[in-house]
Amino acid sequence: MTAGPSAVSGGLPVGGAMRVMGSETEYGIHAPSAPGANATMMSARVIQAYAQVTRQRAAGGAEMRWDYTDEEPLHDARGWTLERSAATPEQLTDRPPVLDAEAIALAYGRAELDHDGEDESGSLLMNMVLGNGARLYVDHAHPEYSSPEVTNPRDAVTWDAAGDLVALAAVRRLAGDPELPPINLYKNNTDNKSVSYGSHENYLMPRSVPFGEIARGLTPFFITRQIMCGAGRVGLGQDSSRPGYQISQRADFFETEVGLETTIRRPIINTRDEPHATADKYRRLHVIIGDANLSQAANFLKFGSTAMVLSLIEAGLAPRVDVHEPVGALQAVSHDTSLTATLRLLDGRRVTALDLQWMYFEAAAKLAQDTGVADAVDGDGHTHAVLERWSATLTELDSDRAAAASTVEWLAKLSLLEGYRQRDGLQWSDARLGLVDLQWSDIRPEKGLYHRLLARDRMQRIVDDEAIARAVSEPPSDTRAFFRGRCVSRFGTDLVGASWDSVIFDLPGRGKLQRVPTREPLRGTEALTGGLFARHHEAGPFLAELLGLPPGS
Amino acid sequence: MAGQEQQQPQSRDTEVDEDIPATPAPPEGQASAATQGVDDLLDEIDGVLESNAEEFVRAFVQKGGQ
Numbered sequence: 094m095t096a097g098p099s100a101v102s103g104g105l106p107v108g109g110a111m112r113v114m115g116s117e118t119e120y121g122i123h124a125p126s127a128p129g130a131n132a133t134m135m136s137a138r139v140i141q142a143y144a145q146v147t148r149q150r151a152a153g154g155a156e157m158r159w160d161y162t163d164e165e166p167l168h169d170a171r172g173w174t175l176e177r178s179a180a181t182p183e184q185l186t187d188r189p190p191v192l193d194a195e196a197i198a199l200a201y202g203r204a205e206l207d208h209d210g211e212d213e214s215g216s217l218l219m220n221m222v223l224g225n226g227a228r229l230y231v232d233h234a235h236p237e238y239s240s241p242e243v244t245n246p247r248d249a250v251t252w253d254a255a256g257d258l259v260a261l262a263a264v265r266r267l268a269g270d271p272e273l274p275p276i277n278l279y280k281n282n283t284d285n286k287s288v289s290y291g292s293h294e295n296y297l298m299p300r301s302v303p304f305g306e307i308a309r310g311l312t313p314f315f316i317t318r319q320i321m322c323g324a325g326r327v328g329l330g331q332d333s334s335r336p337g338y339q340i341s342q343r344a345d346f347f348e349t350e351v352g353l354e355t356t357i358r359r360p361i362i363n364t365r366d367e368p369h370a371t372a373d374k375y376r377r378l379h380v381i382i383g384d385a386n387l388s389q390a391a392n393f394l395k396f397g398s399t400a401m402v403l404s405l406i407e408a409g410l411a412p413r414v415d416v417h418e419p420v421g422a423l424q425a426v427s428h429d430t431s432l433t434a435t436l437r438l439l440d441g442r443r444v445t446a447l448d449l450q451w452m453y454f455e456a457a458a459k460l461a462q463d464t465g466v467a468d469a470v471d472g473d474g475h476t477h478a479v480l481e482r483w484s485a486t487l488t489e490l491d492s493d494r495a496a497a498a499s500t501v502e503w504l505a506k507l508s509l510l511e512g513y514r515q516r517d518g519l520q521w522s523d524a525r526l527g528l529v530d531l532q533w534s535d536i537r538p539e540k541g542l543y544h545r546l547l548a549r550d551r552m553q554r555i556v557d558d559e560a561i562a563r564a565v566s567e568p569p570s571d572t573r574a575f576f577r578g579r580c581v582s583r584f585g586t587d588l589v590g591a592s593w594d595s596v597i598f599d600l601p602g603r604g605k606l607q608r609v610p611t612r613e614p615l616r617g618t619e620a621l622t623g624g625l626f627a628r629h630h631e632a633g634p635f636l637a638e639l640l641g642l643p644p645g646s
Numbered sequence: 647m648a649g650q651e652q653q654q655p656q657s658r659d660t661e662v663d664e665d666i667p668a669t670p671a672p673p674e675g676q677a678s679a680a681t682q683g684v685d686d687l688l689d690e691i692d693g694v695l696e697s698n699a700e701e702f703v704r705a706f707v708q709k710g711g712q
């Protein structure tokens with residue numbers, strides 16, 4: 094094995110497309126019959142509605158406010174033997190405080206909060222941990238689904254798509270409530286009026302890889318991977334003031350090369366560094382540049398190709414290319430649907446986005462072959478499929494765009510828009526084209542235009558519907574999400590909360606909370622904890638056996 | 647944007663699956679199954695699109711996100 098540090102693997106094969114990863118989706122939210130409705134309030138209603146669907150109250154809810162604001166009391170409550178690890182309160186607070194229920198009450202009046210008789214405290218649910226290991230919560234002014242940790246791009250697609258079904262279940266519930274306005278959710282990234290919201294990816298990397306190498310290796314890749322996984326957008330510029338069509342939803346909202354922010358002056362490479370895991374071993378690479386994908390094939394390539402480029406960087410084998418003025422190049426690529434524009438490299442060469450993607454593909458394919466993970470039979474079971482799809486997609490983008498339209502989301506959307514333009518003679522500034530763009534991402538199968546194409550088999554499936562439906566309630570088996578999800582499903586009433594790196598029990602009759610750290614993403618798997626869940630159906634004995642185990646599980 | 651014009655060679659037309667529309671609409675008169683498929687699709691989508699496109703799109707206003 095010539096690949097990078099074995100520390101990254103934690104047991105996963107290195108050199109290819111496998112690594113711990115996950116997705117975050119902020120949904121666009123809109124209540125057509127209630128214009129001007131408070132977006133945070135509507136988002137909280139979405140979470141509330143899903144809680145009513147699942148009744149998974151116990152692992153989330155307004156009680157979760159300790160997660161954000163009452164760190165010290167929680168800290169005092171830990172005093173327990175497994176809690177000698179280096180956890181800091183900050184690591185529990187993975188987001189700034191959202192508008193909490195009390196703040197909403199102050200702003201909008203208590204009556205607004207009392208619509209749900211089940212909620213004795215009269216507060217709105219802002220945060221849930223789901224039985225599939227995901228997190229569903231209000232992030233600023235959008236409902237967000239953060240997928241459970243998975244180990245490969247196919248599972249990333251599955252549990253990301255499961256999030257759309259979670260969101261759909263909440264939308265259905267709200268639509269059935271005669272006292273509330275129906276709420277639509279859109280899996281897109283902009284309102285075309287200067288506002289963008291994110292669809293993020295997370296990848297676990299060894300801490301030992303220098304960040305400068307990550308930024309250098311990823312930047313040319315991120316500038317150009319949109320030709321495979323962009324979702325397409327009607328309008329140019331942040332406010333869409335110039336008519337036209339571009340490849341990416343997000344490209345026009347990026348203003349700098351490297352930085353910490355995610356909401357202003359967005360950087361191509363985000364430096365947020367919260368590993369949600371053992372900090373001296375791991376880095377969680379937080380990728381903010383991607384579009385939300387409905388196309389499964391595009392999503393698969395987004396996660397798969399990016400994971401492979403990270404393997405290249407870890408092995409010190411990323412292509413040595415530096416793009417002149419990356420932010421301008423990012424937007425130039427997005428605005429060039431012909432894929433013929435050339436980018437200037439610092440060494441003077443001029444290359445197309447396709448050229449750059451082929452460079453990354455060839456390097457990634459070579460590393461994967463050298464490490465053995467790419468073998469169709471004896472490989473890691475994932476890398477071969479990523480490479481096949483990556484090369485097929487680049488080939489089609491170059492020479493058979495009609496074929497690419499069943500997988501490449503921006504081309505699928507463009508083909509629909511061109512159909513309208515041809516039939517009805519519409520200009521790019523026509524509102525109907527803007528509506529097609531928006532409604533493409535409506536998550537309801539009967540209204541969402543992506544879903545209409547999927548129903549006609551014009552979009553390829555790579556995961557079957559049953560697997561996605563199972564992933565709504567089932568956690569991945571091979572990460573700590575299994576432990577988290579099973580705890581929520583099995584012992585929900587005994588939990589006060591869970592975060593990426595802990596599950597917190599509050600057992601009746603005990604004076605203090607018991608926090609089980611889950612700081613190793615590849616522990617807590619079904620293989621390691623399935624027997625424990627099989628043996629115990631009550632939290633007390635379950636915890637007793639668990640706490641009898643050596644620390645670190 | 648008129649950027650669709652620099653197109654791929656058409657030499658592979660015979661291989662195009664009839665279910666998949668060419669990105670730029672094929673020339674008129676080439677009433678292929680693909681064209682018919684697009685027409686059917688547009689007819690279906692006409693019935694699905696929200697009414698009053700202009701107002702619907704204008705009202706879709708989001709607050710900031712990440």
